[in-house]
């Protein structure tokens with residue numbers, strides 16, 4: 001995590017009718033690295049806010065004849081994110097409460113010390129840095145994967161999606177089965193989005209990542225003191241998802257005692273928080289996913305048969321990527337476009353050899369592996385065409401041998417290979433044309449002929 005932003009870049013307004021106070025505060029704030037504006041009246045303060053993106057204002061409770069409390073909402077209306085600290089020689093509990101009620105962040109009785117000012121400035125800088133970081137993370141999360149597509153040309157996937165949309169309308173528990181990375185999480189979310197519960201929360205619980213106690217608490221919540229670290233009452237995911245869907249990922253990893261609790265919850269929609277006797281009810285739909293053969297787990301005595309039958313009222317098998325070859329290239333192109341956009345560069349093309357390599361590879365890690373391979377390919381290949389070499393050897397190795405000089409290839413095959421490779425490494429078409437000694441229109445015609 002980056003360090004919270006230092007006070008240096010805070011822009012601070014000091015609004016006080018006493019010149020001495022303004023000057024003292026300004027010196028102190030400048031000493032902390034802030035850029036300071038001064039205002040002797042309410043109008044001057046408003047004007048300063050209009051002109052500059054002020055972060056923090058110290059506002060006197062009595063600005064001459066004006067009331068700082070009345071001015072406060074006007075300042076906030078001018079700049080909604082502003083932090084305001086009321087300063088006053090007439091400190092009373094009531095005015096402090098009223099100031100906070102009207103939106104002040106803090107309240108400082110005069111005379112104040114430089115240490116108090118430093119503390120205020122540090123608090124504000126710290127909070128602002130955290131806010132920015134949160135916004136940044138939210139933006140990056142939204143960018144992390146392209147919108148999942150439910151379009152498919154694969155008959156197997158089509159059948160799975162048809163079943164998904166039929167199941168969505170019902171209340172039945174759904175079990176998604178498929179290898180890692182096939183998109184079970186994506187489909188669980190799609191099921192929720194297609195269901196009548198779509199306006200309510202979709203909440204994921206990742207079963208293998210937690211200890212038994214923490215998983216129980218994650219699902220059903222806990223009472224204060226239920227275990228070490230349980231410092232307050234805490235609702236679980238089941239409560240957080242009220243009216244919506246809970247997605248239990250990797251359900252086979254759920255320990256036996258919790259299997260019993262989950263079974264009861266599926267039967268009665270009732271549960272207790274860990275460490276509490278009160279029985280609560282929740283209205284949620286359960287969707288679970290597994291990459292294991294749960295029948296085999298039942299036979300081996302690791303998974304309760306009655307729970308399995310409650311979970312797989314509708315069982316949906318998500319085919320691995322190698323069994324839906326029709327989806328491979330459309331998905332790959334989608335990822336190429338997505339990661340190119342994230343880097344702010346034009347979308348490169350996949351060369352025929354690269355397409356061939358991608359199509360021939362078995363993708364044991366499924367859609368996730370494809371996504372990661374494309375993300376990496378864009379990093380290592382700045383040009384406009386992705387060649388097999390842009391991909392890791394295990395994938396590139398599936399490409400047909402490239403036409404080589406002096407080999408059994410036609411002149412056009414060699415020329416095509418050469419031109420496409422230059423296009424792949426050149427930063428622009430113009431530069432590629434220059435290297436190849438072709439004019440732009442000839443290069444364009446050749447590309448068109450080769451379908452590039």
Ligand SMILES: Nc1ncnc2c1ncn2[C@@H]1O[C@H](COP(=O)(O)OP(=O)(O)OP(=O)(O)O)[C@@H](O)[C@H]1O
Pocket residue numbers: 145146147148149150178179180181182183184185186187249289291367368371
């Ligand atoms: N149809 C799709 N369109 C776009 N992206 C997809 C699609 N299917 C899967 N992905 C992407 O592939 C990755 C893996 O998907 P997801 O996590 O849903 O798989 P999973 O089967 O739940 O995996 P695991 O079993 O490992 O939890 C994610 O980055 C997801 O965004």
